[in-house]
Amino acid sequence: MPLDPKQRWALDCFYPGLVVSTEQLGVESFEAKTLVIHPRGEGIGLIQMELKCALKDKMQLAVVMQLKRKPGLPGFDPQLTSTDLTEWLYPYYSLDYSRRLSDATFRFDLDRNGPAHVHIKPNVKDHWPADQTTPDTRGMDPRAFVAMVAKFRRDKIYPVTRVIPKRKKP
Amino acid sequence: MRMSDLADCVETFEQTKAKLEKLEERLASQYGLNIRSAVLRRTLLEMDSARLLADGSLLADWQATYSRYQSWVEDSWSVDPKPKPAEPEKTEKQEAAYAASALLCVAVFGRLDTVRQHAVGPEAALGA
Numbered sequence: 001m002p003l004d005p006k007q008r009w010a011l012d013c014f015y016p017g018l019v020v021s022t023e024q025l026g027v028e029s030f031e032a033k034t035l036v037i038h039p040r041g042e043g044i045g046l047i048q049m050e051l052k053c054a055l056k057d058k059m060q061l062a063v064v065m066q067l068k069r070k071p072g073l074p075g076f077d078p079q080l081t082s083t084d085l086t087e088w089l090y091p092y093y094s095l096d097y098s099r100r101l102s103d104a105t106f107r108f109d110l111d112r113n114g115p116a117h118v119h120i121k122p123n124v125k126d127h128w129p130a131d132q133t134t135p136d137t138r139g140m141d142p143r144a145f146v147a148m149v150a151k152f153r154r155d156k157i158y159p160v161t162r163v164i165p166k167r168k169k170p
Numbered sequence: 171m172r173m174s175d176l177a178d179c180v181e182t183f184e185q186t187k188a189k190l191e192k193l194e195e196r197l198a199s200q201y202g203l204n205i206r207s208a209v210l211r212r213t214l215l216e217m218d219s220a221r222l223l224a225d226g227s228l229l230a231d232w233q234a235t236y237s238r239y240q241s242w243v244e245d246s247w248s249v250d251p252k253p254k255p256a257e258p259e260k261t262e263k264q265e266a267a268y269a270a271s272a273l274l275c276v277a278v279f280g281r282l283d284t285v286r287q288h289a290v291g292p293e294a295a296l297g298a
Contacts, residue, residue: 006179009171035179038186038241042173046241048234064234068241078171092237094230102225111233112240113218119225127221 003030003051010035010049014067014083018051021146022063025153026056043075048092051142059099061149063142066092095137095145097152105152106160108137108145120160132163183242190239193232197223205272211236212269220273 003011003019011019031052038046051063067088069076076083092111098104107119108130116130116138130138137160148159181189194210197203201223205213214223214232223229 006171006176013171035176036181036238037176037179038238039173039180044173044176045245046238048238064230066234066237078173078176091241092234094234104225112237113215113233125221125225 001029001032003053004032004035006035007033007049007051010047011051013078013081014047014049014065014085015141015143016082018063018143018146021143021150022051022053022061025061025146025150028054028056040069040075043077045069045075047076059097059105061146062094062096062098063145064092064094065142066090090139093139093142095140095142097145097149106158108140110139118160120162121158128162132165134161134163181238183246186235186239186242190232190235193228193235196228197232200228203272209269209272212266213272216269216273 008019031050031054033050033052035050036046036048037044040046046066046068048064048066050065051061053061055061067085068091070087070089073087076087090110094107094109094111096104096107098107104119104124106121106124108116109119109127110116110130114127117127118130118133118137119126120128120133130136151157152159190211191207194207194214197214198205198210201217203210203213217223218229218233
């Protein structure tokens with residue numbers, strides 16, 4: 001199944017190059033997901049974009065980005081072909097590379113019920129703080145995530161490591 | 171792309187709320203939670219914080235929809251400088267008591283499906 005045209009428009013507008021670099025991973029099919037928009041005035045106040053696809057080797061890639069216009073700014077005019085990402089807040093995101101969602105190879109999340117966290121080896125069920133990883137994955141651009149996936153698939157070197165905070169001496 | 175071209179993507183507050191409640195009903199059914207909707211959200215949030223909800227597309231959909239719902243709530247509060255709580259204070263306490271009792275059951279009995287059997291009413295949990 002091809003990518004929904006409105007999802008494609010939004011992803012190209014907010015993250016130019018993301019869809020192309022994802023396709024280069026070897027996409028078998030995209031999952032049908034509807035773009036979600038909350039209006040603000042005559043424009044867009046919030047947008048939820050989803051790029052979910054099955055790869056030819058049975059792995060999955062899922063990018064869900066929720067962007068909210070910063071307070072005080074007018075709604076985004078969708079006739080514009082690009083946007084300044086600093087004008088948006090990121091209340092929710094999920095960047096997942098896995099065989100299935102419940103068993104991530106690695107996943108970076110932010111939701112309303114806690115701080116940004118990652119699911120990484122050796123225990124992918126664990127919520128490890130995103131500010132205690134190398135690299136720091138907080139607010140990662142999805143294009144950087146796809147580049148990370150591509151490098152991992154090529155080099156087989158696990159791309160994220162935990163940083164254990166040093167204990168303070170008594 | 172014009173705004174009118176995106177009309178079918180626009181989600182109203184009522185639609186977000188309805189989607190959220192539907193997802194919460196499905197989660198409640200999955201975990202055997204037989205509690206009323208006003209309390210259910212808080213219970214699910216507590217369970218999520220305690221990592222008692224299994225990863226999967228249902229949980230991810232609920233978290234994303236809850237975030238959109240909260241966005242509506244934030245926007246409505248920023249418009250009204252003195253917003254009034256939707257429900258009286260006593261109800262808030264009752265909700266907290268229901269949520270606490272549900273979590274207590276999970277902690278004590280170690281099984282989510284026992285919540286339905288052992289959850290106590292708000293008056294009992296508040297010591298009334």
